[in-house]
Amino acid sequence: MDATNSGNLKTLPLHEFHEAAKARFGAFAGWNMPLTYPLGVLKEHLHTREKAGLFDISHMKLIVVSGPQAADAIARACPLAPETISLGRSKYTFLLNDEAGIDDDIIVTRLGENRYVVVANAGNAAQDIDTLTKAASGLDATVEPLDRVLVALQGPSAEGALLSAGLDLSSLSFMQGIEPRENWFASRSGYTGEDGFEVAIPLEEAKDFIEKLLAHEDVEWIGLAARDSLRLEAGLCLHGNDISASTNPVDAGLMWAIAKSLRESGTFNGADALRAAIAAGPQHARVGLKPEGRQPVRGGTALINADGRTVGEVTSGGFGPSVGHPVAMGYVETDLVAHGTTVYAEVRGTRVPLSVHPLPFTQHRYRKG
């Protein structure tokens, strides 16, 4: 019930839209963000899965890496072979530190022969820009952060709503991105498990476009609270909770994002440490967790076995409005990963059983090509 301290926080370019929509605001990654709207987090969550949810994610940062050696710069910073990405394809990847810890998880889209755009998490953006700039040093490549309004439109009505606002993205499949207009960027991607899009718009054109989107009967503003419950049901990691600078992709179960050839011979930041982590095998494993009963088990709660020995930790936990029960994600010792394995959490003196559960909790409904 604390009042939100909005001092020293950055304000979204479309802040007045959220005020007009009567959002409740809160701090996230240094930004004053809309957390919920009058619809409320449960209905916002369900609306996104049933129709279309509009998220203002302008706190996230677009960074363009371009020039004849742009691919080389990215290949230094990320476990990625940028020159092998087809034009218009997006890839989920990481900025790794020297210990192969995940400094950030990002999406890289190849926009042109020598031009890539990175979408970075808000809280890591400044460090990411620094890392990419260092990676580009001595190369014929430039790193340019962009100021854009960035929105996500997620859910089954997203494609139609964009069309009604004059933007036809129907040709895109999941994890494809284009520049539909000058200084715009759009990709078929998101953070909800639903079909949907992220659209970056120049500031001066954003208001008009957003008003058109909001005029569509299926489109509602959705706040950060529902964004979190949607991504947790979809089994997607939140950097800072489920993955961090001290988690490597092996333990996080994210090695699918790193091509085999790069694991063996890549020279990206953290490559040697990653090879050592692969050789050592995972020390913990990231799993879904379904608390028994109705009581949510929150991130940061230790997991214990029947004997009371600590065997892991919950990294994200809350309630899944679509599945109708509490949902969580966390790390457990590697011999406890079988689905149905029971572990426990102490919540205010009560021992709550949780079963290891497949991720995602709700099936992804991406539009695959």
Next chain:
Amino acid sequence: MATTYYTDDHEWLRVENGVATVGITNYAQEQLGDLVFVELPEVGRTFAKGDAAVVVESVKAASDVYAPVDGDVAEVNEALNAEPALVNSAATGDGWLWKMKLSDESQLEGLLDEAGYNALIG
């Protein structure tokens, strides 16, 4: 005749014959958002003013509700086990949390009346 009091922790108490029905205010439920779980105390437990008596969990976070005065838990709202959202839809009615037998009715004098509470939340 019942008298309703408020606390600056956004709780209400409806007191009748030495028993207070306690809940959170409409303002509080709006701030918390949709509740998905309410942890109720055991009947018979004794609370001192300021003890955490109930935990209300929204989709996002857990928050304590404090005992506004000293007393023993006389009854809890079992309907909230199946439908925690009653606190959102009827914070000052069917969404009550627990009833407590007051140990010291003089503690009520330090609480707010409706006008005082409304002034607090502006």
